[in-house]
Amino acid sequence: MLALVTGANGMLGQDLCPILEDEGYDVIETDIDTLDITNKVSVNDYIMSLKPDIVFHCAGYTDVEKAEIENEKVRLVNSIGTQNIAEACSKINSTLVYISTDYVFDGEKTSPYTPNDKPNPINFYGLTKLMGENAVQKYCNKHYIVRTSWLYGIHGNNFVEKMISLNSDTPIKVVNDQIGCPTWTVDLVNGIIKILNEPFGIYHICGSGSTSWYEFAKEIGVNVLPCKSCDFKQIAKRPQYSVMDNNKICRNWKSALKDYMFLRTNFK
Numbered sequence: 001m002l003a004l005v006t007g008a009n010g011m012l013g014q015d016l017c018p019i020l021e022d023e024g025y026d027v028i029e030t031d032i033d034t035l036d037i038t039n040k041v042s043v044n045d046y047i048m049s050l051k052p053d054i055v056f057h058c059a060g061y062t063d064v065e066k067a068e069i070e071n072e073k074v075r076l077v078n079s080i081g082t083q084n085i086a087e088a089c090s091k092i093n094s095t096l097v098y099i100s101t102d103y104v105f106d107g108e109k110t111s112p113y114t115p116n117d118k119p120n121p122i123n124f125y126g127l128t129k130l131m132g133e134n135a136v137q138k139y140c141n142k143h144y145i146v147r148t149s150w151l152y153g154i155h156g157n158n159f160v161e162k163m164i165s166l167n168s169d170t171p172i173k174v175v176n177d178q179i180g181c182p183t184w185t186v187d188l189v190n191g192i193i194k195i196l197n198e199p200f201g202i203y204h205i206c207g208s209g210s211t212s213w214y215e216f217a218k219e220i221g222v223n224v225l226p227c228k229s230c231d232f233k234q235i236a237k238r239p240q241y242s243v244m245d246n247n248k249i250c251r252n253w254k255s256a257l258k259d260y261m262f263l264r265t266n267f268k
């Protein structure tokens with residue numbers, strides 16, 4: 001099976017590619033330097049010439065704060081870029097796996113979001129990721145839309161690494177009123193591999209259970225104090241509650257974090 005990965009140099013892509021190879025895929029790794037997804041002609045020519053059986057579309061504009069300012073750029077990457085990929089996949093009847101986000105939801109619910117719940121993004125990043133989902137559904141029949149959340153991994157800037165780098169005798173203030181599901185990139189990849197045997201459609205793949213950013217930081221083992229979202233000046237609104245029902249695809253977030261902490265301490 002020939003697999004093409006977009007955003008292969010990103011946090012998720014760098015964990016996805018070697019695991020796919022272990023699973024027996026031949027993997028073509030692409031990122032902005034080799035395949036700019038916003039260039040429709042390049043995307044079309046590249047995918048038509050290589051004819052991958054499956055495309056794992058991990059590329060994205062992922063800076064939630066900057067997305068509120070660089071509206072046009074984020075729309076071009078997350079929405080138009082994803083449409084370009086979806087149209088090309090459709091032409092060669094390739095399967096498309098699109099990585100989306102819990103930020104497509106508004107956070108007004110009080111029980112875990114299911115794939116059937118209606119999205120209603122409250123920030124620009126979430127809106128453009130939803131536009132990407134819509135493009136995938138419209139242009140490519142053979143698709144998996146994978147919504148994940150609060151991702152961390154060994155290869156990227158993320159909450160876990162930020163907390164560890166800031167840790168000191170002075171407690172770090174961390175918000176205690178946003179609830180979600182932390183997800184280790186490796187667990188996400190394993191979850192994606194599992195669903196490839198399931199029907200096409202939308203899946204939620206995130207750590208089981210839920211927590212606040214504050215409780216998450218405490219579990220990482222850093223010196224923290226709880227605070228409220230309104231104590232922070234942030235441009236982008238965040239959903240207060242973005243817990244997703246993952247249909248038991250991934251294990252509990254605390255167990256994943258324990259393994260991640262062991263790995264980063266012993267192998268980084």
Ligand SMILES: NC(=O)c1ccc[n+]([C@@H]2O[C@H](COP(=O)([O-])OP(=O)(O)OC[C@H]3O[C@@H](n4cnc5c(N)ncnc54)[C@H](OP(=O)(O)O)[C@@H]3O)[C@@H](O)[C@H]2O)c1
Nearest residue numbers: 007009010011012032036037059060062099100101148151
């Ligand atoms: N991180 C999270 O908490 C989280 C949560 C839910 C969903 N997701 C989704 O999961 C996916 C992977 O996230 P991640 O954390 O691995 O993101 P990441 O580390 O920011 O990786 C994204 C990659 O896409 C590349 N890229 C940006 N614009 C591109 C373009 N025009 N053409 C081709 N590649 C381009 C980036 O390159 P540059 O670095 O050079 O820009 C980067 O290598 C994204 O789709 C994201 O929306 C992430």
